Amino acid sequence: MSKQAGTVHLVGAGPGAPDLLTLRAARLLAQADVVFYDALVHPETLALAKRAEKIAVGKRCGKHSTQQRFINKRLLDAARKYSVVVRLKGGDPMLFGRAQEEIDALHAAGVSCEVVPGITAALAASADLRTSLTRRGVSRNVTFVTPRVGEGEDASDWKKSVCNADTAVMYMAAGQAAIVAAKLIASGMAHDMPVAIVENASLPTMATIATTLGALQSAGERMTHGGPALLMIGRVFKHVKSARSAVTDRDALREVLSA
Amino acid sequence: MSKQAGTVHLVGAGPGAPDLLTLRAARLLAQADVVFYDALVHPETLALAKRAEKIAVGKRCGKHSTQQRFINKRLLDAARKYSVVVRLKGGDPMLFGRAQEEIDALHAAGVSCEVVPGITAALAASADLRTSLTRRGVSRNVTFVTPRVGEGEDASDWKKSVCNADTAVMYMAAGQAAIVAAKLIASGMAHDMPVAIVENASLPTMATIATTLGALQSAGERMTHGGPALLMIGRVFKHVKSARSAVTDRDALREVLSA
Numbered sequence: 001m002s003k004q005a006g007t008v009h010l011v012g013a014g015p016g017a018p019d020l021l022t023l024r025a026a027r028l029l030a031q032a033d034v035v036f037y038d039a040l041v042h043p044e045t046l047a048l049a050k051r052a053e054k055i056a057v058g059k060r061c062g063k064h065s066t067q068q069r070f071i072n073k074r075l076l077d078a079a080r081k082y083s084v085v086v087r088l089k090g091g092d093p094m095l096f097g098r099a100q101e102e103i104d105a106l107h108a109a110g111v112s113c114e115v116v117p118g119i120t121a122a123l124a125a126s127a128d129l130r131t132s133l134t135r136r137g138v139s140r141n142v143t144f145v146t147p148r149v150g151e152g153e154d155a156s157d158w159k160k161s162v163c164n165a166d167t168a169v170m171y172m173a174a175g176q177a178a179i180v181a182a183k184l185i186a187s188g189m190a191h192d193m194p195v196a197i198v199e200n201a202s203l204p205t206m207a208t209i210a211t212t213l214g215a216l217q218s219a220g221e222r223m224t225h226g227g228p229a230l231l232m233i234g235r236v237f238k239h240v241k242s243a244r245s246a247v248t249d250r251d252a253l254r255e256v257l258s259a
Numbered sequence: 260m261s262k263q264a265g266t267v268h269l270v271g272a273g274p275g276a277p278d279l280l281t282l283r284a285a286r287l288l289a290q291a292d293v294v295f296y297d298a299l300v301h302p303e304t305l306a307l308a309k310r311a312e313k314i315a316v317g318k319r320c321g322k323h324s325t326q327q328r329f330i331n332k333r334l335l336d337a338a339r340k341y342s343v344v345v346r347l348k349g350g351d352p353m354l355f356g357r358a359q360e361e362i363d364a365l366h367a368a369g370v371s372c373e374v375v376p377g378i379t380a381a382l383a384a385s386a387d388l389r390t391s392l393t394r395r396g397v398s399r400n401v402t403f404v405t406p407r408v409g410e411g412e413d414a415s416d417w418k419k420s421v422c423n424a425d426t427a428v429m430y431m432a433a434g435q436a437a438i439v440a441a442k443l444i445a446s447g448m449a450h451d452m453p454v455a456i457v458e459n460a461s462l463p464t465m466a467t468i469a470t471t472l473g474a475l476q477s478a479g480e481r482m483t484h485g486g487p488a489l490l491m492i493g494r495v496f497k498h499v500k501s502a503r504s505a506v507t508d509r510d511a512l513r514e515v516l517s518a
Contacts, residue, residue: 012382019283020376022273026282092378094385095401100394100495107389115386117279117461119351119376123271126353127374130366135359140407141420142354145400146393157423161400164416164423202376236359 006033006083008075008106010093012118013037016228017202018044020119028116033082036074040090040228049086068098072105079111092120096146096171120144122169125198125230128206129240139166139236147173147180159187167234174199174229181216184233189213194237199229207244210237265292265342267334267365269352271377272296275487276461277303279378287375292341295333299349299487308345327357331364338370351379355405355430379403381428384457384489387465388499398425398495406432406439418446426493433458433488440475443492448472453496458488466503469496 009028014020029035029048036057037046046054057071071087078085093099093115106113122144126133133142143165147158162168162184173180174197185191191214199207205227211219213233268287273279288294288307295316296305305313316330330346337344352358352374365372381403385392392401402424406417421427421443432439433456444450450473458466464486470478472492 014281015376017283019286020281022279022281022378023285024276024278027278092382094382094391094393096393097391098395100391103389103391113389115389117274117378117382117386119281119378120382123351123353123376123379127376130362130372130374132353132356132359132362134353134355134405136357140417141402141404143400143402143420143424148399158399160423161402161425164419165402166420 005111006079006081006085007112007114008079008085008087008102009114009116010087010089010099010102011116012092012120013041013045013088013090014119015091015121015124015202016040016042016200017124018042020124020202021045021048022116022118025116025118028084028086029088031084032086033084034078035086035088036071036078037088038090041088045088052086068101072102075102075106076109076111079106079109089118092118095120095144119202121171121201121228121230122232125169125196125201125232128198128201129196129208129232129237131196131236131240133167133169133236135236139234141165142167142169142234144169144171146171147176147183149176149179149183159183162233163187163189165234167236168232170231170233173231177216177231178219180231181213185213185217189233191217193233194235194240196232196237196240197229198232199227201228201230208240208242210240210242264370265338265340265344266371266373267338267344267346267361268373268375269346269348269358269361270375271351271379272300272304272347272349273378274350274380274383274461275299275301275459276383277301279383279461280304280307281375281377284375284377287343287345288347290343291345292343293337294345294347295330295337296347297349300347304347311345327360331361334361334365335368335370338365338368348377351377354379354403378461380430380460380487380489381491384428384455384460384491387457387460388455388467388491388496390455390495390499392426392428392493392495394495398493400424401426401428401493403428403430405430406435406442408435408438408442418442421492422446422448424493426495427491429490429492432490436475436490437478439490440472444472444476448492450476452492453494453499455491455496455499456488457491458486460487460489467499467501469499469501 291311
C-alpha cells in the first residue's frame, strides 16, 4: 500500500428523500473521486457527486447482486488509485448494511476508513407518521430487527427481541409479513397489537397501512406491494391511520388498497 | 386559530457535530422566524438560523428545566404569530425526546406540524467506533432503551428489552452505570459481556471506554465524567478499544482515565 492511498468513506444516504442527507455526506459526495452506490440511492443524491466516477454495486433489500467480497476488493483497488472514495449505502451504514465486512477488509489492508451516519428508515417513518417510537407511559425502548424465518431461525431469536420490546421496527420483513405475524402471535403477542406498515418512507410515494398483528396474519403480503417497507409494531401505533400521499402512483398501490 | 397560522417543524439537530445536520434541517433553520432549542444543540447549528429569534427551552439529558406544558404553549403562541416555527431537538425528535406531547398539543389546537428526522447518538457512536450495531452471525437486532432504576421500574421492564437483544444502546444511563450493570447481571447477562461507553459522540471531545458488564458493575459512574454518554452493550463491541480524541480536554477526562 503506497502512502498516497486514499480514504474510504462509508456514507449513509438516508431513507430516500434527497434532502435527508447530512451536510457532511453532501460535502463528501462533492469531493468524491469515485462513488460505489446501492440500488436504492436517490438519483438526486448521486448527482451531488459531480466529478466522481459512479459505480452501481446493486445491493437492494438484503439481496446481493454483487458479491460482498467483490465489493470489498473494488473499494481497496479504488483507495489505491483515488484520494476520496465514497461507499454510499441506503439509510445508515451501521444498521443492516454489512458495513462491518467492508470496514474489516479495509482495516486489514491498512486503508483509512471513516463512517458517516445516515437517517435510518425507522426514524423517517416515525416522522412521516408523526408518531414517536418512544412515549411516556407507553414505550421506553425500541428494537430494530430483521426477521429470519425458516432455516437457522433459532440461532438468533428475532421473536424474543420483538416480544420483549415496547416498540419494534422490522426491516426487510414486509415480504413475509403473514408468517412474521403468525410467529409473533405464537410467541405470545396479542392479536390486537397495532401494526403500521410504512412503504417508501420519506418519499412522495410514501404509503401507510394501519392494521393489527391478527389481521396481518390473515392478509399478510397482500397488504404490501413490494417497495421497501417497514413493519412497525407496538402500542404507540394505536392511533395511526392508513394513508397514502396525494402523488402516490395509483396503479402501483391498487393492490395494497384492495387487500 | 387564524388561517395564517404557521407550521411548527420538530427538527432533529443530530448528535452534536454541526455537519451531521440534514440538508432539510439546515434549510428550515435558514427560513425560520423563531427557533426553540434544547441545551445540547451546537452553537454552529443554531447560527444557521440567521433571521430567527432564538429561544432556549433548556432540556438536557431528560431533565426538564422548563415545564413541557409551558413549551407546548409557547409553540402554539409562536405558530399564531410566525410562519416558520422550528422546535430544534438534540438527536432525533422521535427517540426519547417527548415529541409526542408537543405533536399532540399542536394537533389538538389545529396547528400544522412536520417532523424532520435527525441522526440519533447511537448511530453516530457506532460510526465513531467503526463498529456496526448489527453484524452477520453476531447481531441481527439492536434495542435503544433508557433504564429506569428504582421507583416504577417494573412498569416497563428495560432489563428484559436489553437481555433479549443482540445489541443494546442505553441512553441516559451513564450516570447510573453501576446499578444498571448490576441489574443486568442479576437478570442473567454474562459478566464478560462487552460494553463500550461513548461520550460526546461525533464531537472532537469524543471519548470511548471499552469495558465489560462485570467491570462496570464495580467501577460504574467513576468511569464517566458526566457528559452525554451512551452505554453500548453486546458481542459486536468485543474489539472496541478505549480511546480519546487528541483534542479532548485533559482535565475533564482525567477522572475517566484514572478510573
